[in-house]
Amino acid sequence: MLSFKQAVIPVITMAVLILLSVLFWEAPIQIALFFEIMIIIALALSWGYKWQKIEEMLFSSFKNIGNVILILFLLGMMIGLWIAVGTVPTMIYYGLQTISPKYFFILSFISTSLVSMAVGTAVGTASTIGLALISIAQTMGLNLPLAAGAIISGSYVGDRMSPVSSIAIITAHSSEANLMDMIYHMLKTAVLPYLITATAFLFIGLSNFSSLKAAADLDSLSQMLSGHFQISFWLLLPPILIILLAVLKVPTIINIALNILFSLLMGSYFTERNWSELLNIMFRGFNERTGTVFIDNILARGGLTNMLELISLIIFAVLLGGLLEKMGVLNSLLKPFLHLIKKKIHLIAVTIFSGIVSATLGCNQFLAVFLPAKMLAKNYDQMNLERKDLARALGDSGLVFSPLIPWNVNALMMTAVLGVSTIEYFPYAFFPLLMPLSNLLITYLEEKN
Template sequence: MLSFKQAIIPVITMVFLILLSVLFWEAPIQIALFFEIMIIISLALIWGYKWQEIEEMLFSSFRNIGNVILILFLLGMMIGLWIAVGTVPTVIFYGLQTISPQYFFILSFISTSLVSMAVGTAVGTASTIGLALISIAQTMGLSLPLAAGAIISGSYVGDRMSPVSSIAIITAHSSEANLMDMIYHMFKTAIIPYLLTALGFLFLGLSNFSSTTNIGDLELLSQMLNEHFQISFWLLLPPILIIVLAVLKVPTIINIALNILFSLLIGIYFTERGWSELLNIMFRGFSNRTGIDFIDNILARGGLTSMLELISLIIFAVLLGGLLEKMGVLNSLLKPFLHLIKKKMHLISVTIISGILAAGLGCNQFLGVFLPAKMLGKNYDQMNIERKVMARALGDSGLIFSPLIPWNVNALMMTAVLGVSTIEYFTFAFFPLLMPLSNLLTSYFEERK
């Protein structure tokens, strides 16, 4: 066990390098993590560790992420197919048909939450239907920060608890919890915040109603989608299928693999694309040019290769987490506070605070989940608390709070896609803001039973 003074050094250097990378170098966070790993290895050698021990620590957590990487590759292939065959354009098309200015914000929240549950990615939801919605809000003359808050609130519903969400899968594996048990447990803390968020956006929509809406713009966008993509209710079957199979507790890998095969068959039947083109889209993503920049920007995504950047981040984070865990860095930092944990509520509170801090220090969701899980897992076992409780606390803190931290990668991506700064949309992202409080209150009443 390292001393507190020793343990604080890697934390300070990590914060320094990540801030340099994000704010000044304009380099991917992977580079900062690489240099941080080099620094910790150097410190370990100075502190007396042998290289064989360091190598074992580096790769100690790799056995737990093989299936996660496979799922991420499958998700990339599936999303590319969904765009190519017309599933995502169909979702956007039908969404446009139901939009009315006074109900725009609540419909944006509900529609993005449904899409995010189907596709399992906040960034994917925001960059497809979210981008369309923010553009529509602009043409309607509605508040863009409020629209961004609604879109982000809905997008992170699925990011947190969709059966096909990569970060939800990572949360379950990091916490050593069953994925479906974790998702069911997460619903308990999500119901009230979801309803309060919906009511909040309904009230704000009615009170901010504007009659300056240009219906023609909505009709033009719908017409462009209809001209360049096959639009059909049948194309909604892939996301419906993946939700049904998830409810039936079909293993996630089998679920997504079956959906890929089903989407391929739909692509052959509903589109003029051949097997070769669809298979290449599975690998490289959808990048066909319609000649309309707006539509091209919305739908150019997916493919196996689109997951490589995320997987590289996961690999570096796992290497870093293995070092921090096995060297006792994180335990040394928490040790002065662990003696204060006497009850279940104390441990859950520490988990939530640690998750948010880790998401802020690590600048991404993965470290916000992975590091606290490795730090506190043994405490849950010692107090005979199920790991799904820890997974839920992490989902309601580091995972869901990431888009509200201005220097976090998730917040930067949301700003890049929606064109609204974190500071502007922060107060309107009701769902992420309510989740930590909901978890604490729910856990309190569960403990009192």
Template sequence: MELSFKQAIIPVITMAFLIIMSVLVWDVPIQIALFFEIIIIVCLSFIWGYRWKKIEKMMFSSFRSIGNVIIILFLIGMMIGLWIAIGTVPTMIYYGLETINPEYFLVLSFISTSLVSMAIGTAVGTASTIGLALISIAETLGMSLPLAAGAIISGAYVGDRMSPVSSIANITAHSAEADILEMVKSMMKTTILPYIIAAIVYLIIGLNLGGLGENAGGFLELTAALDSYFMISFWMLLPPILIISMAFLKVPTIINLAINIIFSLILGIAITDRNWSGLLNIMFQGFDESSGITFIDNILARGGLTSMLELISLIIFAVILGGLLEQLGVLDSILKPIVHHITGKIKLAVVTVFSSILSAILGCNQFLAVFLPARMLIPHYDRIKVKRKELARALGDSGLVFSPLIPWNVNALMMTAVLGVDTFYYAPYAFFILIMPLSNILITVIKHKKELID
């Protein structure tokens, strides 16, 4: 059964209403909004003639794709707890406080995470290594965590979007039937301006923060406290070096994280005074010790497998919702009336950007954000004689990179899990990501400006 536009728009409207109400009026977790939205869509499915067995199948159609995500989140939670306990995160904070000028912290965070993400091709890997250290340093400096997270996530998704070793970048190229290297070259055209603008904005904000480092107070006391409670040593930097090296060698994420956890356990037992039982409990419950030092008891109290349970519940609801919307063909029904009236290359680019972001919103993950619009728009790109690499670029500049700014999207949930900052708070400061869709449209308009004259 193919839904009409009027039918398809109903779940979109109810979803928007419930999310707005849950955040601004009811002040309840977004899981509750998604739960009631699922109930509404199930009721609509019955009205539209679907039987329960079919509805149940649609609900769980995307579950195969989240098994990896759940395992990765559990592994990251355990790894973060371990890294704090054995001294890896404290060592990164210690050296960071000694070397980073607070005025340049934001711009350096953006640039450094972008370079790491280009090297290893994964935003999650970037955030859970250098990003984790940077957000801890930001908290130590007394800096706005949403602002710091915005800079870190902006940099992390530079490589996630266009690194040749990025899995989602390769999926984007494959979905658009474009060559990955041609797509990356094409993406450079829309990347340069947003990258420069974001870097300048982060620099200006950092300079205007002025004496933040001095106001944070007592750097010497903080470093002394870290040194007194943890093992501060170059050896403690081996776990992040290992995880980045293995990601660069294209070792699958789950294997990479599992090996790192085992390595960190062995390192902790061999070098620190912590015992096996204590570290295993920290892997499960997170680091939460009463040291008497406010910084350690508050800022470093995080990690552990259990810390991921709330986010995983949100992922489960989001995936059920995404499966229903995908299988019902909601996106297709909404976009078909628009797509069939495309006559020019500029309009085609605008529709691509819009449909990809909408797919990321409704599908709750990056894969659907690039795959669904690509399948729908390929015939129109061929009809208007636009190269496939431009389709791939438009998808990468919109739904792919925009996913971490959608609170119920799996990518946003993973960033929140690692950095500990809610999507609603960091999204306004992810300047590179916010500019990317506009950059794509601007470059297309400049290239095909004759269409505007005609």
């Protein structure tokens, strides 16, 4: 067990390095994480850790990211195919025909929240309806970080409290709470943030916060899309299939892999591309030129190779998270404050803080839920609090806050699909930002009554 003074050093150095990297060096976050890993290794050696143990801690979390890396590669291949086949152009085309720019943000938030409740996965929601919405926003000339904020806000409604969400099930299991009791309990803290978020996006849209393209321009772009790509309702089958299989609880990797095969068949039927062209688009992404620069910029996406930069960040983040988890940094940071807990709201506040810190240091949702649950469960028992209170606090902190931490796996996957960096969409992800505050407010009112 590290002392508090020892545990706080890596936290401070990581914050300093990331700030320097973003604000002054203008270097990728990967470089900041690399130097932070070097610093922690040097500290561990000076504190008496043997290299063999450090190496074991360093790679301890790698077994947990193999599926994440594979999903990212599969998403890259699928997105490239969806563009080449005409699925994404079809979604953009019909979106331009049916969605009013003024109501785009609120419709994006509500529609993604409904889909995420049905499929139980933020990544699945963002990679289907979210991909279409961000492409439509770009075509309309809307503020992309704001659009991404609306999509992510809706996507994590279901990630947090859908009965079919894997991370929600893990949250209930880690807290030893009944899943349905936890979900009903979570509704109490979700209502106010949901209404505030919907109102904010409605107001922003109506106030013309974003620059909108003229209706004539949108009609012209629709004609250009239909001139370069096959537009058909049949081409909406791939995203419908992926949502349907997600509802049926087909594992994500199998779901996307089947969708790739289905999209290949659609491509061979609806386009004149041969298999060699389609396979190369899966690998390198869609980079063909239509003659319209604006459309080319929107559709130059996807491909396995375009995911490599994000995957390098995931690898550095997981190396760092493994070190910090196995060295017990979170336990050492919180231990001096646990004896100060006297009321329910104190314990809830500590749980929320530890969830966000775990998501920051551990770089994934699982640790953001699992570590605080195991560390603080006995405190809830000592205060005669129900485990669903613990589960709700975890769901309202590290679970929904993960996409707002640039090096967290969830944020990286959102960036991979939507093409907007975490730092850009952070201020507009209203729902995740409001959840911790809502929990504290509801807890205060419950305690007062």
